[in-house]
Amino acid sequence: SQQGEEDPQALSIQEGENATMNCSYKTSINNLQWYRQNSGRGLVHLILIRSNEREKHSGRLRVTLDTSKKSSSLLITASRAADTASYFCATDATNTGFQKLVFGTGTRLLVSP
Amino acid sequence: NAGVTQTPKFQVLKTGQSMTLQCAQDMNHNSMYWYRQDPGMGLRLIYYSASEGTTDKGEVPNGYNVSRLNKREFSLRLESAAPSQTSVYFCASSEAGTGYPLHFGNGTRLTVT
Numbered sequence: 055s056q057q058g059e060e061d062p063q064a065l066s067i068q069e070g071e072n073a074t075m076n077c078s079y080k081t082s083i084n085n086l087q088w089y090r091q092n093s094g095r096g097l098v099h100l101i102l103i104r105s106n107e108r109e110k111h112s113g114r115l116r117v118t119l120d121t122s123k124k125s126s127s128l129l130i131t132a133s134r135a136a137d138t139a140s141y142f143c144a145t146d147a148t149n150t151g152f153q154k155l156v157f158g159t160g161t162r163l164l165v166s167p
Numbered sequence: 168n169a170g171v172t173q174t175p176k177f178q179v180l181k182t183g184q185s186m187t188l189q190c191a192q193d194m195n196h197n198s199m200y201w202y203r204q205d206p207g208m209g210l211r212l213i214y215y216s217a218s219e220g221t222t223d224k225g226e227v228p229n230g231y232n233v234s235r236l237n238k239r240e241f242s243l244r245l246e247s248a249a250p251s252q253t254s255v256y257f258c259a260s261s262e263a264g265t266g267y268p269l270h271f272g273n274g275t276r277l278t279v280t
Contacts, residue, residue: 085266096171096257096271097210142209146265153265154200154225157210 058086058143058158066164073130075161077143078123084146084153086119088128091140091160100128100141133165169193173258173272180248180279188243188275190258196270197263199241200225201233203254204274210257216241217264248279 061076077086085104089097101117103110103126110117116129130137140160146153174189192199197218202210212225214233222233230252232244241260245252255276259269 087265087268089269094273096273097259097269099268099270102266102268144269154212154215155265155269156212156226157202159207159209 058145058156060141060143060158060161062161063159064162064164066166067133069133069135069165069167071133071165073133073137073163073165075128075141075163077126077128077158079126079143079145080124081147083121086117086126087144087155088115088117088126089142089144089157091142093139097142130163133163135165135167137163138165139163171258171260171270171272173256173275175275176273177276178278180245180277182249182279184248185244185246186248186277187245188256188258188277189240190242190272191240192258192260192270193239194260194262194270195238196260197238198261199235200259200261200269201231201241201243202257202259203227204257205254213243213256245277248277250279253277253279 058077058079087102088100091097103119114131119126142160144155144157171192200215201213211227216222216235219238255274259271261267261269
């Protein structure tokens with residue numbers, strides 16, 4: 055069962071523009087993570103934001119979390135062609151026991167030179 | 168530092184054949200996971216191992232078995248492959264559960280004919 059859903063499914067922008075991707079989820083979470091996947095490769099972790107945090111930054115990445123709306127956004131500023139990839143959000147849940155990450159279906163980002 | 172290593176990278180099986188996908192991590196992580204990735208479905212958890220000596224079913228365990236051989240290695244076995252198991256399989260590890268980033272291997276692309 056999908057916990058996170060990314061929006062849009064695909065995004066095409068020019069180099070230098072900002073890219074914003076959104077993630078909505080269904081149940082209460084402990085934390086939310088964003089990953090990047092280049093074509094033919096494994097996923098690479100970008101940022102982890104905990105449920106008591108509202109915003110985190112890492113280089114050109116900015117992640118926000120709104121637990122009241124059960125949503126998160128990933129902003130990539132001043133995008134580069136090398137940012138072309140699929141981006142996934144992943145959430146756990148506040149159930150008891152060992153937590154597992156559930157991934158969304160991803161946003162495909164194309165950055166053109 | 169290799170991170171998470173998966174073998175093989177590619178495999179073609181006939182329906183009914185069996186095979187084992189190997190995964191090893193060198194980061195001294197406690198938790199390991201097997202995911203499958205299908206177009207439009209995101210990543211779905213097959214099995215996980217919270218710590219050495221334990222394994223549990225994920226979202227889509229039917230048709231698979233796993234072995235946590237030691238702290239480093241976590242293998243996935245298909246006893247009788249079916250075309251529905253055509254997918255890309257990813258192994259991942261984390262320090263201890265979902266409060267930590269997952270580190271992914273580069274995947275095994277499996278085709279069952």
